[in-house]
Structure formats: structure tokens, C-alpha cells
Amino acid sequence: MLSFGLLDPTGRIDIPADSITAAAFGTHALSVPCATAVADSTGLHALERANAEFIDEQARYLLEDMPIGAIKAGTVVCPEAAGVIASAAADYSDAPLVLQLGPQEDPDTNSDHEYEGADVEPCVGAVLELLVPQTTVAVIPAAAMGRWLNDEVLNNYNPTDGAAALLTLGATWALVTSHEQRPGSLVNLLLGPEGETIALPCQPAPPRVQDMSSLTAMAIACQLANGLDVVDAVKSACAYAEQAALYAFQAGMGRKLARRIGPLTT
Numbered sequence: 100m101l102s103f104g105l106l107d108p109t110g111r112i113d114i115p116a117d118s119i120t121a122a123a124f125g126t127h128a129l130s131v132p133c134a135t136a137v138a139d140s141t142g143l144h145a146l147e148r149a150n151a152e153f154i155d156e157q158a159r160y161l162l163e164d165m166p167i168g169a170i171k172a173g174t175v176v177c178p179e180a181a182g183v184i185a186s187a188a189a190d191y192s193d194a195p196l197v198l199q200l201g202p203q204e205d206p207d208t209n210s211d212h213e214y215e216g217a218d219v220e221p222c223v224g225a226v227l228e229l230l231v232p233q234t235t236v237a238v239i240p241a242a243a244m245g246r247w248l249n250d251e252v253l254n255n256y257n258p259t260d261g262a263a264a265l266l267t268l269g270a271t272w273a274l275v276t277s278h279e280q281r282p283g284s285l286v287n288l289l290l291g292p293e294g295e296t297i298a299l300p301c302q303p304a305p306p307r308v309q310d311m312s313s314l315t316a317m318a319i320a321c322q323l324a325n326g327l328d329v330v331d332a333v334k335s336a337c338a339y340a341e342q343a344a345l346y347a348f349q350a351g352m353g354r355k356l357a358r359r360i361g362p363l364t365t
Contacts, residue, residue, distance in 0.1 A: 100324050101161060101194070102317065103154075103184050104173025106132040109140055111356055112313040113173040119359040120314060123339070124321035126168070129161045133180040140351030151179040158187045167194045168324025171317050174199070178225035185229035195235035197320040198270070199313050200226065201243025223252055232269030236329060238316040239265070241278040241288075262290045272329050274319075276312050276337075277301065287315075287337045289330070297330065299337050308347045308355045311340040 100121050104113030114130045121128035133154055137145040161167075170188055175181050188196045231237060239247075244262065247253050253264040265273035271292050278288040278298075286298040304311065318336030319329075327335065340357075347355035 100126045100128045100169055100171065100321060101131065101158070101167045102128050102171045102173065102320075103131045103133055103158070103175070103180075104171070104199075104313075105143075105146070105176070106135040107138055107143070108136065109138050109350070109356070111138070111140070111309055116314070116359065117171065117173070117317045120317040121321055123360050124318065124325065126321045126324050129165065129167070131158045131161070133174070133184075134176045140353030140356065142353065146176060148177055148180070151183050154180055155183045155186070158183065162187060162191055167191060169320040170194050170196045171320040172196065172198045172230060173313055173316070175222060175226055175230070178222055181222065181225035181229050185233060188230070188233045192233070195320070195323045196230070196233055197236045197238065197316050197323065198226075198230055198234040199316040200231075200237055200239040200265075201247070201312065223247075227252075227268055231265060234265075234270040235323070236272045236274060236316075236319050236333065237265045237270040238274045238276065238312050238319065240276050240310055240312045243312075244275055262288060266290060266292070272333075274315070274333055276315060276340075277304070287333070289333050291329070295330075297333075299334060301337060301341060304344045305347060305355070308344050309357060311344055311357060314343060314357055314359065315340040 102117040106114045110116045114132055118128040131154055132149060134146045134148045136143050172184050262273045262275045273290045275288045277285050280286045285301050287301050289297040315336050318339045319332050322332035322335050343357035343359055346358035348358055350356050
């Protein structure tokens with residue numbers, strides 16, 4: 100497993116949290132940090148981006164040294180990083196790419212990716228243009244999808260078919276987490292290349308628990324690396340995410356953190 104993303108010192112998202120998820124699924128995570136965060140459990144406050152040459156060099160050393168079963172792209176904070184990840188994914192296209200989309204922050208935190216060092220708008224454009232067309236499974240929270248549609252990041256789509264936009268842009272599969280299928284009924288909605296629409300019932304996350312989409316994306320990548328097909332990998336990952344949320348723990352003053360290894364780990 101190769102994980103690109105943010106080096107988050109709280110262990111909440113991306114690196115090193117992805118390594119714990121990988122261990123839960125019996126896989127080994129290799130990591131390429133694209134940026135280093137200044138963070139606590141209340142959110143991300145600042146970051147320092149890695150330059151493109153560093154990201155590319157580290158990724159190439161790993162890819163040329165060890166076989167990679169899947170690639171997970173997490174938080175991407177600049178267009179240059181998106182370009183490097185896209186190039187690596189193209190050169191190692193046998194490894195499925197799982198892409199986490201949308202801001203990692205919750206609407207009531209103090210950052211929502213508006214922190215120093217992030218080129219938000221051009222970065223989103225680069226991710227959609229360079230990474231989505233190579234993606235096996237794109238994962239996005241329903242709340243982030245709604246914001247993208249409202250802000251016209253995804254043009255000419257409405258909230259009822261927003262996930263289809265990701266397929267139109269080139270993703271093979273798209274997973275929208277915590278999608279409200281009808282009032283009071285949440286599902287993880289998976290759309291596929293042959294018109295598949297699979298609604299996996301899910302429970303609302305307990306109060307004050309972190310967003311689970313990054314964890315879900317990594318779990319999908321791990322199960323693809325383990326040889327599962329996409330549908331089974333998504334089902335397993337969603338069940339794991341629900342359990343991790345259920346057993347979340349209060350580490351600091353902010354949101355509860357997912358318990359990635361626990362008594363009910365899938």
C-alpha cells in the first residue's frame with residue numbers, strides 16, 4: 100500500500116493514521132507526505148507544503164523498491180502535488196488508485212482548509228483534471244459533494260446526480276458517504292461504470308466524531324490490495340468505518356478520533 104497525503108501529527112487523517120488502518124487489514128503502508136500540518140484535535144491550523152521534487156523522489160524510490168498493491172491519495176494541498184501523484188499513478192496503473200475528495204475539515208471547525216499554504220481552488224481543479232480520470236474509486240462525503248455543487252465546482256450537476264459527475268470526469272467508481280437517500284435515512288452510495296447503483300445503509304456518526312471518509316478511502320485501498328473486488332472492498336471498508344466511529348475516543352478538546360484498531364475491527 101502506498102499512501103500520499105498530509106502528515107497530521109494528531110493521527111486523525113492521512114499519515115500516520117493510514118498506517119494504523121493498513122495494519123488493521125493485514126497490509127503494510129508506505130507513505131509519501133505531501134505537506135506537514137500544524138494541528139490539534141480541533142482542526143488544522145497551518146501547513147508546510149513539500150515541493151514537487153521531494154514528493155516525486157520519495158514516491159519513485161518506494162515504487163521501484165517494493166511491489167504496490169494499491170495507491171491511496173488523501174489530502175492534496177497544491178496542484179504540483181496532484182501532478183506528481185497523477186504521474187506516479189499513470190506509471191503504475193496496475194495498482195488501483197483510491198482518491199479521497201473534498202475538504203477534510205468539518206464546517207464548524209476553525210479552518211476548513213482555509214489555512215496558510217493551501218491553494219484551494221487551483222488544487223481542486225488539478226485533482227479533478229489529473230487524478231479523477233485515473234481513479235478506481237473516488238470517495239467524497241455527501242456534505243462536501245453538496246458544497247462542491249453549490250459552489251459550482253462540479254458544473255451542470257444537481258444534488259440528485261452529483262456522484263455521476265465523478266464518473267463523467269473519468270472515475271471508474273464513485274462512493275458518496277453519508278448520503279441522505281430520504282429524510283432520516285443515510286446510505287453510502289456507490290455508483291459504478293455499468294450503471295450500478297448500490298446503497299449501503301449506514302448509521303449516523305456519533306456526536307463529535309471526526310469525518311470518516313479518509314479512513315474509508317484507505318480501508319478500500321487496503322482491501323483492493325488484498326484482492327477483493329470493488330463492491331466487496333467498499334462494503335468491508337464502510338463496515339470498518341462505522342465500527343471505528345462507534346468506538347471513537349476523546350483524545351483532546353476537539354472531535355473524537357476514530358478507533359482504527361478495536362474489538363470489532365473488520
